[in-house]
Amino acid sequence: MAEKKANAVQLRQIREACRTCSLSDLCLPVALESPDVDALDNIVQRRRPLSRGDVLYRAGGRFNAIYAVRTGALKSMSVSEDGEEQITAFHLPGELVGLDAISFGTHPSTACALETTSICEIPFGELEDLAEEIPGLQRQLLRIMSKEIFSEQEMLHALARRTAEQRLAILLISLSDRFSRRGLSATRFRLPMSRHELSNYLGLAPETMSRLFRRFAENGWITAAGKEIVLEDPQGLRAMTNGGSAPVHRGIGRASDA
Amino acid sequence: MAEKKANAVQLRQIREACRTCSLSDLCLPVALESPDVDALDNIVQRRRPLSRGDVLYRAGGRFNAIYAVRTGALKSMSVSEDGEEQITAFHLPGELVGLDAISFGTHPSTACALETTSICEIPFGELEDLAEEIPGLQRQLLRIMSKEIFSEQEMLHALARRTAEQRLAILLISLSDRFSRRGLSATRFRLPMSRHELSNYLGLAPETMSRLFRRFAENGWITAAGKEIVLEDPQGLRAMTNGGSAPVHRGIGRASDA
DNA sequence: GCAACGCTTTGATCTGTATCAAGGCGTTGA
DNA sequence: TCAACGCCTTGATACAGATCAAAGCGTTGC
Numbered sequence: 346m347a348e349k350k351a352n353a354v355q356l357r358q359i360r361e362a363c364r365t366c367s368l369s370d371l372c373l374p375v376a377l378e379s380p381d382v383d384a385l386d387n388i389v390q391r392r393r394p395l396s397r398g399d400v401l402y403r404a405g406g407r408f409n410a411i412y413a414v415r416t417g418a419l420k421s422m423s424v425s426e427d428g429e430e431q432i433t434a435f436h437l438p439g440e441l442v443g444l445d446a447i448s449f450g451t452h453p454s455t456a457c458a459l460e461t462t463s464i465c466e467i468p469f470g471e472l473e474d475l476a477e478e479i480p481g482l483q484r485q486l487l488r489i490m491s492k493e494i495f496s497e498q499e500m501l502h503a504l505a506r507r508t509a510e511q512r513l514a515i516l517l518i519s520l521s522d523r524f525s526r527r528g529l530s531a532t533r534f535r536l537p538m539s540r541h542e543l544s545n546y547l548g549l550a551p552e553t554m555s556r557l558f559r560r561f562a563e564n565g566w567i568t569a570a571g572k573e574i575v576l577e578d579p580q581g582l583r584a585m586t587n588g589g590s591a592p593v594h595r596g597i598g599r600a601s602d603a
Numbered sequence: 604m605a606e607k608k609a610n611a612v613q614l615r616q617i618r619e620a621c622r623t624c625s626l627s628d629l630c631l632p633v634a635l636e637s638p639d640v641d642a643l644d645n646i647v648q649r650r651r652p653l654s655r656g657d658v659l660y661r662a663g664g665r666f667n668a669i670y671a672v673r674t675g676a677l678k679s680m681s682v683s684e685d686g687e688e689q690i691t692a693f694h695l696p697g698e699l700v701g702l703d704a705i706s707f708g709t710h711p712s713t714a715c716a717l718e719t720t721s722i723c724e725i726p727f728g729e730l731e732d733l734a735e736e737i738p739g740l741q742r743q744l745l746r747i748m749s750k751e752i753f754s755e756q757e758m759l760h761a762l763a764r765r766t767a768e769q770r771l772a773i774l775l776i777s778l779s780d781r782f783s784r785r786g787l788s789a790t791r792f793r794l795p796m797s798r799h800e801l802s803n804y805l806g807l808a809p810e811t812m813s814r815l816f817r818r819f820a821e822n823g824w825i826t827a828a829g830k831e832i833v834l835e836d837p838q839g840l841r842a843m844t845n846g847g848s849a850p851v852h853r854g855i856g857r858a859s860d861a
Numbered sequence: 862g863c864a865a866c867g868c869t870t871t872g873a874t875c876t877g878t879a880t881c882a883a884g885g886c887g888t889t890g891a
Numbered sequence: 892t893c894a895a896c897g898c899c900t901t902g903a904t905a906c907a908g909a910t911c912a913a914a915g916c917g918t919t920g921c
Contacts (some may be wrong), residue, residue, distance in 0.1 A: 423760075426845055433760055448750035453757075473742055483741045484731055490745065492706035494752045499711075501759040502681075502691055506806035509908065540869065548764035550909055555870050571869095571917095587684055767878065798899065808879050813900050829887095829899095 388471040391415075395458035401442065404455045407520060408446035410468045414438050417462025418537035421445075421454045432546040434497055435459070437520070439527045441493045459537045464535075503586075504547065512547045513557045514582045517567070521576055532579060536572040646729040649673075653716035659700065662713045666704035668726045675720025676795035678804075679703075679712045690804040692755055693796060695778070696857070697785045699751045717795045761844075762805065770805045771815045772840045775825070779834055790837060794830040811812050 394417070396403060402421060414436050421434040421442070433454055436442045446452045447469070476483040503515050525531035533580060536543070544554040561567045566582050568575040576582065607856060652675070653659060656693045662681060679700070681693040691712055694700045705727070716845050734741040761773050783789035794801070802812040819825045824840050826833040834840065 431760070431764070445753050445756070446751065448746050450754060453753075473745075476741060477738065480735065483735060485732075485760075487745060487748065488706050491702065491748060491752065493707060494749065494756070495703050498703070498752070498756050498759065501756065501763065502689070505759065505763065506689070551869075552871085552910080553908060556908095559870080687870060809899080810880080810901085813877095817900080 352590075371532075388468055388475065390465055390466040390468075394461055394463040395419075397458055397460050399458045399462075399518055401456040401458065401464070402446075402452050404452055406452050408443070408450050408452055409467065410466045411443040411447075411472075412442055412456075413465040413467070414440050414442060415463040415465060418459040419456050419464075420459055420538065420542065421456050422512055423454045430545070432542055434587060435546065437523050437527070439535070440523070441489070442488055444493055447490070455600055459542070507586075509547075509549050509553050509557060510560070511586050512549065513543075513554070513561070514566075514586045516543070516547060516585065517576065518579070518582055521579065532576040539572075559594070617857070646726055646733065648724040650722055650724050650727075652719055652721040653677075655716055655718050657716045657720075659716065659722070660710050661715040664710050666701070666710055666727065668724045669702060669705075669730075670700040670714075671723040671725070671801045672700060673721040673723060674699050676717040677714050677720060677722075678717055678796065678800060679714050690800055692758075692777075693804065695781050695785070695795070698749070698781070698800045700736055702748055702751055703838065705748070717800070726782055738761050765844075767805075767807050767811050767815060768818070769844050771801075771812070771819070772824075774801070774805060775832070775834065775846065776837070776840055779837065790834040792832055797830075 401419060416438055418438070419436040419442055420432050421436065422430050422432045424430050436456075442456055442464070443452065444453060472486070476486050500515075500519060503519075504512050507515065520534065520536070521531045524534050538546075540554050540558075541551050544551045547554070549557075558567075558569050561582075562569055564581070566576070566578045568577055659677060667794060674696055676696070677694040677700055678690050679694065680688050680690045682688050694714075700714055701710065702723070720801055730744070734744050758773075758777060761777075762770050765773065778794070779789045780790065782792050796804070798812050798816075799809050802809045805812070807815075816825075817825050819840075822839070824834070824836045826835055
């Protein structure tokens, strides 16, 4: 079929972009050697980009597909009865979105673009069908899913019972790690979310966020100009995420000063 | 084979206990109608009971199997560098333990019995092998896993950014739901964990826990005698978990008085 | 160019919960 | 029966971070 051929070509084109994606373990090692390569690629759909504020799916909506972020960023959020929105996750390029709907059949949360964002859509039913045909794909699927799910859970645990300072440090390090895993700079990046969204996610008041950024900068750990962040002293940051006991700030100037 | 026959008999015996287990979706609907019923049952091993404090697996240990709690209860915990233990989950009868190791190959946390506890062990490799043979089992597996994982995650989100009062209420309701789902009373149960373990899990000081229990009793929401708990007013409890805005306590006596 | 708006920052105050410090009470062992 | 221990409770105090209030400042639209 001409269609299949077209897809095969397309596959080669996107392979580069896919290499740092969470799905790459699914797409590449398994699919590469098999004639099923087209089958897997066939079900992955590229959609037209979302703009800031666009909703990918809404809480309560039917679960049809999972998504991989290609560029840009999304937030997952749930809205409580009293109308307050609570951000439950940020999704950066290469990460999967919508996994929390697998067991329910409907989306428990709403996914919304933080900036202009392009995504891959993987219809879940077709993926499952495929997994039954391609040996090994099933295992990969389970591992990838549980990895994505648990890395989020780890984050939650890491944030629980931490001071405001530690939470922000943990988040910055997490973002750094996630950017660098996708081949971007680990020390210099642009926050895709506003201060307000950050504070919402971390469970802090926006005012506290603001004060923290200032304090972090005073301590020489970061340089922050709006959303542009430079991690000047990742070690210093990392140090204070450990043992809630470690005394922090207090002193003036950067930790590395003599 | 005699062994197979013995297992078939055993299967019938345990089926009752299994009916309320998280694995029942795996064991029963799928396996019941298939000749593979023995195959699935064969790989599930009953182990001798754990006593309070016994460790099921230790953080860092190799991942071989997942477990289902039959009776009793477990806690999952991680120990930070400074030696502080942090409880990350409680596992009640019918729930699965060890899922967080799937993606890593090693256990990220330690599982420890809160009281005398009996469990089923399901070697994961064999389960995966089986899933490749039995159509549908793979899907069930994925759904069950993601359900178990996400219900924990929901709990974490529910606890984040809540007052101490709300956290305890949320936990009590969660326990109530989980007990009742397994056929036990939703309003009268025995806490398997100590106040200290509770406070650790909820991220509160033990003293705060104590004060909360008193306040809850004063408000007529619960009656607590040691670990024996009676939910006198589940609605009252549920009400205060919602919208952090709702004013709580303050007044004297139970909410339903007038 | 200016006004209006939203986001961020800064300052002052208030409060929930931790922490410190004892005291009660049930349980274990001699 | 009594002492010793651990767990839980109770009270007093301290502090991190929320909340209230208002002022900068960059953006958007006219």
